[in-house]
Amino acid sequence: MIKLYGVAGDPIAHSMSPKMHNYWFELYGIEACYHPFLIKEENLRDAVKGFKAFGMNGFNVTVPHKVAIIPLLDGIDPLAKAIGAVNTVVNENGKLIGYNTDGPGFIKSLEKEISDLEQRKTLIIGAGGAARAIYFSMAERGVGEIDIFNRTAEKAEQLKKECPFDVKTKILEKEEAEKLLAEYDLIIQTTSIGMSPRIDESPISIHNLRKDAFVCDIIYNPLKTKILQEAEEKGAGIKNGVDMFVYQGALAFEKWTGIFPETDKMKEIINKQLGG
Numbered sequence: 506m507i508k509l510y511g512v513a514g515d516p517i518a519h520s521m522s523p524k525m526h527n528y529w530f531e532l533y534g535i536e537a538c539y540h541p542f543l544i545k546e547e548n549l550r551d552a553v554k555g556f557k558a559f560g561m562n563g564f565n566v567t568v569p570h571k572v573a574i575i576p577l578l579d580g581i582d583p584l585a586k587a588i589g590a591v592n593t594v595v596n597e598n599g600k601l602i603g604y605n606t607d608g609p610g611f612i613k614s615l616e617k618e619i620s621d622l623e624q625r626k627t628l629i630i631g632a633g634g635a636a637r638a639i640y641f642s643m644a645e646r647g648v649g650e651i652d653i654f655n656r657t658a659e660k661a662e663q664l665k666k667e668c669p670f671d672v673k674t675k676i677l678e679k680e681e682a683e684k685l686l687a688e689y690d691l692i693i694q695t696t697s698i699g700m701s702p703r704i705d706e707s708p709i710s711i712h713n714l715r716k717d718a719f720v721c722d723i724i725y726n727p728l729k730t731k732i733l734q735e736a737e738e739k740g741a742g743i744k745n746g747v748d749m750f751v752y753q754g755a756l757a758f759e760k761w762t763g764i765f766p767e768t769d770k771m772k773e774i775i776n777k778q779l780g781g
């Protein structure tokens with residue numbers, strides 16, 4: 506029987522997940538289909554019941570359902586519970602279990618380029634849902650020092666307070682972050698600043714960035730945000746959000762099939778689709 510997977514979100518029409526997973530299913534000769542489901546917030550409960558009733562094998566969850574889905578599931582993995590958001594659900598013998606592959610996907614994409622991640626003094630910009638997944642996953646991975654700058658400092662303080670993993674964290678104001686930037690080996694931009702159409706905006710000045718530092722932006726539209734352009738001009742390493750997207754998908758695919766799929770060709774396909 507053909508296995509069924511999908512992604513639940515609103516909006517969902519522009520999701521690249523169906524293309525990605527269907528490509529991998531075909532590549533590995535797995536008889537399966539991955540479909541986008543447009544699910545309104547008020548219909549999430551019924552949708553999850555339906556997915557379960559007809560024996561869907563697994564699905565991804567995206568905006569705005571990543572938090573709301575948690576009480577509707579039969580179980581949740583400890584990291585996803587700590588992060589407070591689920592992006593991947595696996596049907597394990599009739600029980601729907603929630604996972605979070607956003608943070609781990611981000612880390613896996615970084616590990617390709619940075620071998621001593623634990624030693625890298627890190628600055629996270631932002632304190633929203635994406636920052637939370639990345640901060641908790643990096644702390645769980647053993648990164649020793651992770652500071653946070655966010656427009657609303659209280660939200661950053663809250664993240665620090667709620668992190669269940671051992672990590673040294675300072676909450677910085679913008680001017681402080683800009684002044685101390687040379688201290689950081691790794692800078693991770695998680696806000697929506699710089700996203701199309703506001704492509705001329707950047708969350709901080711990176712005047713003091715070291716050229717042996719590495720800067721990541723979780724945005725992939727545009728492929729190179731202003732902060733990444735400036736970092737590249739300074740000679741620093743850069744990474745956009747395509748890698749994180751592909752790796753969160755690869756980890757979901759692995760949870761469903763046991764196969765960690767190839768990622769290089771997929772990154773190429775997604776980059777091309779995004780005009781790169």
Ligand code: ATR
Pocket residue numbers: 630631632633634635636655656657660695696697698
């Ligand atoms: P996501 O799930 O994508 O992380 P989110 O939870 O809404 O989205 O978080 C958005 C992040 O971008 C927050 O850190 C937010 O800062 P605040 O906590 O101060 O709201 C940040 N952000 C969004 N627009 C911003 C702007 N114009 N200037 C500064 N920060 C902004």
